[in-house]
Amino acid sequence: MLRIASDTTPTSAPGWPLFDTAATRRIEQDYARQLPTHTLMQRAGLAVARLAMAIAPHAQRIWIACGPGNNGGDGFEAAAQLKALRPLSQVLVSEVRAPQHLPADAKASWLRAQAAGVQWVEQCPEYMGAQDLCIDALLGIGLQDKSTTKPNTDQRRLLQLLQQVQRSSCPVLCVDIASGLNADTGQYLTELAPTAVPEHHPSPRHTLALLTLHPGLFTSQGRDACGQVWWDDLGYSTWNAQTPAAAPAARLSTRPTSGSQPARPHSSHKGSYGDVVILGGEGLGHRGLSMTGAAWLAALTALHAGAGRVMLALLDAEHRTDQAISPWPEIMLRQPQAQDWHSATVVCGCGGGQAIEPWLPTVLQQAPRLVLDADALNAISQSASLAKLLCSRATRQQSAILTPHPLEAARLLKTDTQSVQADRLRAASALAQQFQCTALLKGSGTVIASPASTPWINSSGNALLARGGTGDVLAGLTGAIWATGCTAEQAAVQAAFRHGQLADEWPAHIPFSASVLAMHLG
Numbered sequence: 130m131l132r133i134a135s136d137t138t139p140t141s142a143p144g145w146p147l148f149d150t151a152a153t154r155r156i157e158q159d160y161a162r163q164l165p166t167h168t169l170m171q172r173a174g175l176a177v178a179r180l181a182m183a184i185a186p187h188a189q190r191i192w193i194a195c196g197p198g199n200n201g202g203d204g205f206e207a208a209a210q211l212k213a214l215r216p217l218s219q220v221l222v223s224e225v226r227a228p229q230h231l232p233a234d235a236k237a238s239w240l241r242a243q244a245a246g247v248q249w250v251e252q253c254p255e256y257m258g259a260q261d262l263c264i265d266a267l268l269g270i271g272l273q274d275k276s277t278t279k280p281n282t283d284q285r286r287l288l289q290l291l292q293q294v295q296r297s298s299c300p301v302l303c304v305d306i307a308s309g310l311n312a313d314t315g316q317y318l319t320e321l322a323p324t325a326v327p328e329h330h331p332s333p334r335h336t337l338a339l340l341t342l343h344p345g346l347f348t349s350q351g352r353d354a355c356g357q358v359w360w361d362d363l364g365y366s367t368w369n370a371q372t373p374a375a376a377p378a379a380r381l382s383t384r385p386t387s388g389s390q391p392a393r394p395h396s397s398h399k400g401s402y403g404d405v406v407i408l409g410g411e412g413l414g415h416r417g418l419s420m421t422g423a424a425w426l427a428a429l430t431a432l433h434a435g436a437g438r439v440m441l442a443l444l445d446a447e448h449r450t451d452q453a454i455s456p457w458p459e460i461m462l463r464q465p466q467a468q469d470w471h472s473a474t475v476v477c478g479c480g481g482g483q484a485i486e487p488w489l490p491t492v493l494q495q496a497p498r499l500v501l502d503a504d505a506l507n508a509i510s511q512s513a514s515l516a517k518l519l520c521s522r523a524t525r526q527q528s529a530i531l532t533p534h535p536l537e538a539a540r541l542l543k544t545d546t547q548s549v550q551a552d553r554l555r556a557a558s559a560l561a562q563q564f565q566c567t568a569l570l571k572g573s574g575t576v577i578a579s580p581a582s583t584p585w586i587n588s589s590g591n592a593l594l595a596r597g598g599t600g601d602v603l604a605g606l607t608g609a610i611w612a613t614g615c616t617a618e619q620a621a622v623q624a625a626f627r628h629g630q631l632a633d634e635w636p637a638h639i640p641f642s643a644s645v646l647a648m649h650l651g
């Protein structure tokens with residue numbers, strides 16, 4: 130989902146660093162000081178022009194919507210470059226602001242576009258076709274919330290052009306970030322969000338991030354808004370790869386270089402890969418709402434993901450001993466009261482319903498490694514004493530991984546889902562801080578945060594996962610990876626990546642469901 134459009138040097142740390150707007154500005158200032166005036170915008174414009182030619186090689190018309198700031202400047206510069214590189218194509222430019230009111234760099238690029246002979250148009254021509262290209266250079270990281278002031282002429286004009294970009298039936302290339310999207314959070318400003326789903330299929334979208342990558346490209350509404358993300362660091366890493374002028378706000382997880390599963394030493398045995406105990410699955414006998422399937426899914430996943438031994442403790446009051454036959458003989462069934470919680474990695478809460486609560490004090494106190502999911506999280510959000518037990522685990526060197534979806538996260542943080550989604554990095558970090566554990570906030574662009582470390586955004590996964598039971602699979606997978614002996618943070622990052630990667634590589638001829646996903650984990 131991320132492609133590199135330049136000779137960018139990877140940093141020695143794992144994953145790709147993601148910089149928020151403030152950090153990007155510091156890096157830009159640091160870098161711009163070393164370069165002749167106007168160099169960065171010229172490089173940006175050339176990078177946009179080159180990518181435009183690569184993604185729309187047969188475009189006869191390229192329409193560029195240029196905003197009032199330097200993002201617009203990148204658009205003018207790209208227009209000038211495209212006119213020189215593709216003299217036979219029509220390069221059509223619409224602007225928001227007259228050149229005399231543009232920032233100095235953008236004005237210089239406007240003059241270059243004018244000299245190159247681009248064609249100025251009032252709006253997106255109606256005759257643009259599927260092979261043509263629309264370039265969105267309206268707003269980048271300079272986006273501000275202007276909802277409290279009365280819109281002026283520039284703002285109305287910008288909105289008019291933005292709506293044409295968002296409804297475009299031809300491919301769209303966004304410069305730096307999709308206009309209207311907050312680069313730090315991946316949330317649209319409400320008044321700049323696409324208002325209606327286009328009648329036709331959404332056109333392909335590409336985004337060329339410039340200089341740095343931003344968190345908002347990869348989480349919340351960012352994935353849909355930005356589509357395929359490309360990155361050109363404008364030469365920064367060649368100049369200064371190891372000590373950027375600002376710290377990243379997050380890191381983007383990437384495909385492990387050594388393959389998804391490490392080789393198993395010949396002398397290893399089942400004890401080398403740890404025990405995973407699943408505790409959950411309220412039975413029909415409790416309230417007439419069976420959720421045992423969720424616990425089975427987690428157990429099945431742990432089994433296929435390679436845990437040494439898997440035990441399943443169902444919260445099923447009706448579960449008579451003579452019926453306790455596992456459809457997967459490798460999965461050992463347990464009565465919760467018979468289970469020793471002191472040594473295994475425990476995955477607790479999947480389908481736990483109301484029956485999970487009485488077991489939480491025991492596992493919170495005893496389990497050395499504890500993945501808390503679903504109803505275990507809901508119970509903790511409603512009980513100060515359980516929350517206290519969870520917080521105190523860190524002082525006993527017991528770690529925990531919380532795997533909430535946004536609503537469960539909102540309950541834990543005593544807020545609403547909208548606020549969680551408005552800043553997913555902040556929400557995950559707040560959970561990690563509040564409960565002194567690793568928090569894995571699920572959804573598009575899963576975020577993994579641990580106290581005192583830079584959070585991660587998971588780069589894999591897609592909406593194939595948006596169906597019941599896939600979260601239970603993730604919980605079981607997290608437990609299985611953690612049981613092999615890595616840290617909580619590593620387990621959460623690796624599990625989220627592998628879970629999403631499977632969905633990304635899902636063969637079209639195999640119907641997708643959570644249980645089939647679980648069985649493909651091997």
Ligand SMILES: NC(=O)C1=CN([C@@H]2O[C@H](COP(=O)(O)OP(=O)(O)OC[C@H]3O[C@@H](n4cnc5c(N)ncnc54)[C@H](OP(=O)(O)O)[C@@H]3O)[C@@H](O)[C@H]2O)[C@@H](O)CC1
Nearest residue numbers: 157169170173197198199200268269270271272273305340
């Ligand atoms: N930084 C870098 O490293 C590099 C940066 N580069 C490029 O520069 C871009 C950043 O440029 P930037 O700082 O000029 O901001 P930008 O995104 O053009 O927006 C500012 C303009 O938008 C307006 N405006 C804002 N909000 C609005 C709203 N809600 N509704 C309507 N209007 C709104 C705001 O209006 P004003 O406040 O002036 O009225 C102002 O005119 C960056 O994304 C990248 O493309 C590359 O060239 C090289 C490396």
Ligand SMILES: Nc1ncnc2c1ncn2[C@@H]1O[C@H](COP(=O)(O)OP(=O)(O)O)[C@@H](O)[C@H]1O
Nearest residue numbers: 534571572590591592594595597598599600601
């Ligand atoms: N649009 C999406 N893009 C990427 N991942 C998604 C998307 N929708 C759901 N997922 C993933 O699917 C899983 C769903 O988990 P959850 O909501 O807990 O489901 P359940 O409780 O039914 O198992 C999570 O890992 C989540 O990150």
